[in-house]
Amino acid sequence: MIRYVLRRLLALAAVLLAASFLIFAAVYIAPGSPESFLLQGKTVSPATVHAIREQYHLNDPFLVQYQKWLEGVLRGDFGRSIVFRQSVAGLVWSRVSVTAALTLYAALLILIGGVGIGALAAVRRGAVADKGVLIGTSAAAAMPSFVAAIVLAIVFAVHLGWFPVFGSGSGVGGTVWHLTLPAFALALSWVGLVGRVTRSAMLDELRREYVETGRSRGFQERVVIRRHVLRNALIPISTISGIVVAGLISGAVVVESAFALNGLGSLLLQSVTTKDFPVIQAISLILVAVFVIANTVVDVLYVFIDPRVRIGGAR
């Protein structure tokens, strides 16, 4: 088992390394020479050009450049923004909390909301609650984040005025209030998917014989549901976690743009417009790293959720 975890960690490191290499090499893959690409035809002072060459070590051989860049990244130094002329790390750091708060808020909604209504529907199969959930999740799943953002903004912000349309707010309460619509917009379609998967997974589990064993031992129904039905349903539910995490990351960019939140996503978009490539590289690397780490965590947890995978291939 330890070997499985180690292998996953090794794979994680390998993918991160390769991804970082790709992101680094993007400067070369892009059309034109690295310098001209980075400067994008802006007229800048020779000092700036020199600074760029230094930052990217463009005078060194390719692999040395990569090595130095990587070393910088691991130290937390992502270079300097061409547009803002300040450290990229500083820029990123000031925005991370918004994106993190948004994504975690949405993730919480998905977990509690999605799994919750899926479980409710499964336990009350055929009843009104179940039918309601079926319809609701189908509707929700058809609303990707930008559509959900628009609809929620129109209904709750413009018409009802319950929530603000733009901005990320300050302070804990203010932030939560400001991030509520964006988080819901981000989470909506995934709540639909997770709800349905949970429901069908639990319906599957409810038919299993070991659930009957649990009942035959005199456990209350909710104990049986918790210890055996929901617990085992986690297996199929966790298999879609990768998609959901990817969707959260992509969706965060969209939602931040739609609600004018000053998070990493909107910074990324802004940087594309202003052609501030060091920032693009940094944020891309961070998002990819978060994604890959999240998936690895799920993979490792999966072994605890389903010990049977240890029989095949893991040892």
Place this chain on the structure above:
Amino acid sequence: MSAPLLDVRSLAVELPVRRELRPVLADVSIAVDAGEMVGLVGESGSGKSMTARAIAGLLPPGARVSGEIGFDGRSLTELDRDAVRRLRVSDIAMVFQDPRAHINPVRRIGDYLCESLRINLHVGRRDATELACDLLQRVGLPDPTRRLSQYPYELSGGMLQRVMIAAALAVKPRLLLADEPTTALDVTVQAEILAILDQMRREDGLGMLFITHDLELAAAVCDRICVMYAGRIVEEQPAARLYARPRHPYTQALMQSRPQLEGPAHDLHAIPGVPISAYEAPPGCPFRPRCPYAQEVCERWEPHIEPGPTRVACVRVDELDPAASASIPGLTGG
């Protein structure tokens, strides 16, 4: 005479199937005393598993139950679902047929064994683990401490069945309902499991209902045997007597259809037709379509069977086997 531990009288069960209620059990009466092993024998669809579930209160919602289920003097049919559930905690225990399907594959054996103790009976972790180890040794599993941390996939079917029995005994039940506990196992393992069950019966005074489709097996281990067909009891006798001299045509046919080890080889004698469930029963005696002795009177006969230790549900039993009837006092039929 003290009341039997389990006293089922005229139990009838109907299950909801696609908006209608279908009978699955009719007029089932069984009694089990403490320390007694009663066999319930029948083919698929006969209702034997359903009987056990009805006793334990594990029928699906919407099931209609009529008749009497007496446990230790109390009437289970009058209790609400929650009260019956509490009885399942430590008075009535069940053992099922396919242990691998009936034990949660993603939890450890120790978890399975101690679950009920810890959650229902609030036994502390260390005590529960100790108890679990003792039980595993009692059912013949060596190295119990290691077993506790293993997962079901690491154990064989026979071992898992022992674990299931151990878990059932952990709560010190008074009545054990064993639904085909050895069907999924090899013959040699079967014998070991049966020996364990027998030992429990004798040492703990456990009352057991042993459900099987194997008449021969039941005859070997049970004190009494009830034979079921189409949701009804068709015959009940002390085991040895049933084996030597089955009286109901169905029981006789079952006995005859066993392959013989001795004697000259001959074609297997099969009962023509297929076994039916209660709701498929024709008017009159449910076995009539397949019975070699069927006559007109069988179609008009309202099937019933008097409760008692020796009984046969056949309207023609007296004429078919008069000598046997005469020699058994208190026998009623027809």
Place this chain on the structure above:
Amino acid sequence: MTSSTEATLAPVKPRWMPRIPVLPWLVWVSITIVAGLVLMALLAPVLAPHDPQAIDLSAPLAGPSAAHPLGTDEAGRDLLSRLIWGARSSLIGPLAVVLASTVVGLAVGVLAGWAGGAVDTVTSGILDLMFAFPGVLLAILAASMFGVGLRAPIIALSLAYLPWIARSVRGATLVEKERPYMAALRVQGTSSFTMCRRHLIPNIAPILIAQSAINFGYVLVDLAAISFLGLGVQAPQADWGLMVSEGQNTIATGAPEQALAASFMFVVAVVSFNILADWLSDRVTGEDE
């Protein structure tokens, strides 16, 4: 992301639309809608009452009228015409992505599954790397490198969805490869290429089709999101995602029609395509989820 080598039994990418019990009438409705959308895209020049890019600053944000059944946008352009023309870019992009990712994914998956050994390990490693990039993120990166427009995002998304196809195909190939008829063919001296072309691919086609159909829905959403972000289809072209973004400006001032209309078209398209994809997937694989 689970490594390819360990994920032979991993499920195909889950249906976007949690599986609705597919009733025949629902499928018929979806087919009709999809056909309608395709026609709309093909016949846009004929169907649209106005030039979608014709600016008329004298009548911005006009309500519905005889001349403009759905009103106009901020620049006075006819909304209905823009919606009709929007079908083109909204549908062609995903089609291109699905075709590209399917063809290349098939080739890569068969190669990895069939050849096995070092080829498989290396290919699976590369796929693992590709899995690490969520589609939209890769598209943003590509847009920053190669400029905005549909071209870069289409290539990026093709690369992002390729590994899903490749992994399914690889898994199916591994299973199919071991079937007895394959051994028989091998004994007869059939070349690997022929075996793949004439036997393997037709047999794994169902899984391929199912996965591609499901991917279409995901790509539809991704591309629209990218246009929404301003990195895909560019103004003054008409595209649903772009229109939603343009319509955002006027929501706060009480004129949500453009955003809602474009959103509505989009959702209808997504739902219909996904219902069809689920139905197709069930038919072709003969499975019930």
